[in-house]
């Protein structure tokens with residue numbers, strides 16, 4: 531197992547819990563995703579919800595990526611970070627009126643619409659403003675993403691998207707609307723998808739839908755395949771960059787792109803996940819009857835994924851070279867679910883040791899809460915530490 535290279539002396543001096551972001555890795559990842567997408571002229575919209583830390587956002591905006599937002603607050607965060615409005619797309623099953631208005635006021639590129647009810651409201655608000663909203667229909671392709679039940683989104687029974695059976699209703703509704711312009715179709719089948727055959731199936735389903743619609747003389751300017759590419763939580767040092775190459779080539783191999791069609795993606799986790807590490811301090815090593823606990827000063831208020839999804843994060847004791855021992859690693863919060871990992875092998879832990887909880891750059895800091903009146907976690911960056 532390769533060990534990570536942390537600036538340990540500097541980290542010993544910071545206030546914890548703290549998200550440490552490896553800026554070189556983020557830049558390398560952005561370079562790679564751009565290189566691979568450019569091969570096929572694909573457009574990338576970073577999914578803001580994975581990590582909205584202002585420094586991270588501006589680094590991503592600087593590289594010329596677009597943004598995928600799921601709330602008015604995220605649209606504002608994207609604008610503040612320098613994403614141009616014409617590169618912002620807006621998804622979400624429950625867009626409130628003010629959020630739609632905000633998108634229209636800034637002339638964002640596209641609303642990814644999830645229901646007929648929403649189309650009606652966009653039409654009304656756009657009409658009042660004398661504007662035309664570009665929309666893409668988020669279609670439920672009924673592709674099983676083979677991922678955790680709480681993060682699969684492309685099936686019929688999920689709250690997201692428009693079922694294929696209702697697509698024609700939405701299309702005929704659209705012909706009545708003068709302030710809504712249909713420009714595309716949108717998919718997002720789930721998250722942390724590591725089985726690329728899911729994306730192959732998605733591309734094939736997109737072809738089928740395009741074929742059916744072509745018979746009705748409907749052709750889209752854009753097709754958006756959403757996000758979902760997974761990262762390797764088990765081997766953060768060995769595989770620090772997601773497999774963008776095989777991801778895009780899978781889509782390219784199977785998707786029949788129509789002439790002049792724009793193809794968009796919305797990766798979130800795969801861009802920011804690996805570059806973030808939650809640094810926590812050991813408050814106590816508690817010896818139980820049958821096991822030993824490492825009690826950290828970070829809990830699920832700082833990193834929710836293990837408690838919410840039973841997610842695995844690789845952990846390392848970065849301040850010890852002693853022989854490994856096995857611990858249950860827990861947080862201080864008064865809930866039994868406040869556990870980062872069971873039977874975790876760590877170099878022998880003593881009070882004060884720093885534990886690095888790896889691959890925490892996505893859905894980490896953004897999900898932090900102040901439950902138990904706790905402070906929000908800090909953040910720091912490899913290049914300014």
Ligand SMILES: *Cc1c(COP(=O)(O)O)cnc(C)c1O
Nearest residue numbers: 577621721757758796797798799
């Ligand atoms: C969450 C989300 C994404 C990003 O998903 P990742 O798995 O982080 O890549 C992209 N598009 C939409 C619509 C989303 O809701």
